[in-house]
Amino acid sequence: MKAAPEAQRRLLDLQAVDTALAQLAHRRKSLPELAEIDAVAREISALEDERVRAQVVVDDLDRDISRLEKDIEQVRLRKDKDQKRLDAGGSLREVEGLQHELATLNRRQSELEDAELELMEQRETAEATLTEVQGRISAAVARRSEAERKRDETYQEITKEQEFKTAARVPLAADLPADLVTLYDKIRTESGLGAALFRAGRCGGCRIELYGADLNRVKSAPADEVVRCEECRRIMVRTSESGL
Structure with a gap:
């Protein structure tokens, strides 16, 4: 030629x-923010799994606490009923039976309340764990948003430069x-x-x-x-x- x-x-x-x-x-495809966004996305995904597990623990404890509260309320209602019967009087045998049942109910209520207190302490710990995970998720989401902002700003700069270079190329090629x-x-x-x-x-x-x-x-x-x-x-x- x-x-x-x-x-x-x-x-x-x-x-x-x-x-x-x-x-x-090449710069557009290899921005450090792209790798950071991918890494943070994986981190958020793992944290979401951790958050779900922490939430399940809290929900399970809430369910158990709710069940205990219902049991405690049933014991209280039974005690109130027996106490009214005891206050109304009756035969010695009936009185002794009611007193025995009230003592049993008091012990049962104490056991249930102790169990509830233990579960509430566990729930406090589980809630703290859940809050901590949610905090890490929020921090990771903020990092991803900042990386995306930087990526978009750089994309705009690259696009402007590409448009400028492309415009400059046209007359160069046309003149050859x-x-x-x-x-x-x-x-x-x-x-x-x-x-x-x-x-x-x-x-x-x-x-x-x-x-x-x-x-x-x-x-x-x-x-x-x-x-x-x-x-x-x-x-x-x-x-x-x-x-x-």
Whole structure:
């Protein structure tokens, strides 16, 4: 392929823009905030599981405490009923029976109240655990929100820069021969770099230094010949820095 030396040199300007666009695209995909957001999301998921387990413990204790309160209330009602009967009087046998039952009910009430007190202490500990987990979730959610805010701000900056670079690319490409741009774009699509400066006998694409016949091939090529590297197949742009 033939192309004016100046057109070939302007390929380097086009490549510089495309390299900047590729770097911006890579930056968009590899922002540290993205890794942080993923890590915090996993942390929140694990904490939610922990919160559910803590909530289950609290709910189970609430259910047991509620059951004990009902049992205690039933004992109190039974005591009130027996006490009224005792106050109403009766035979000695009935009085003794009621007194015995009241003593039994008092012991039962004391046992139930002790059990309730123990469960309430357990619930206080379980509630503290639940609150602590909820606090860690809130902190993690705040960290995720901050990371998302930074991510979005950086995305906006990158988008503006991409739009600027893309706008600058259009006249650069339009000012070059269409077949040269087509070849350049094909190589760039395949390898990420379409054209590179040939400097001091070295390909700027693969960094391989040319010797002997390979170097003579480049030296003897007409100025308007589009020379490609035998190794990486990229366009080698010759300038005063090429050492030819």
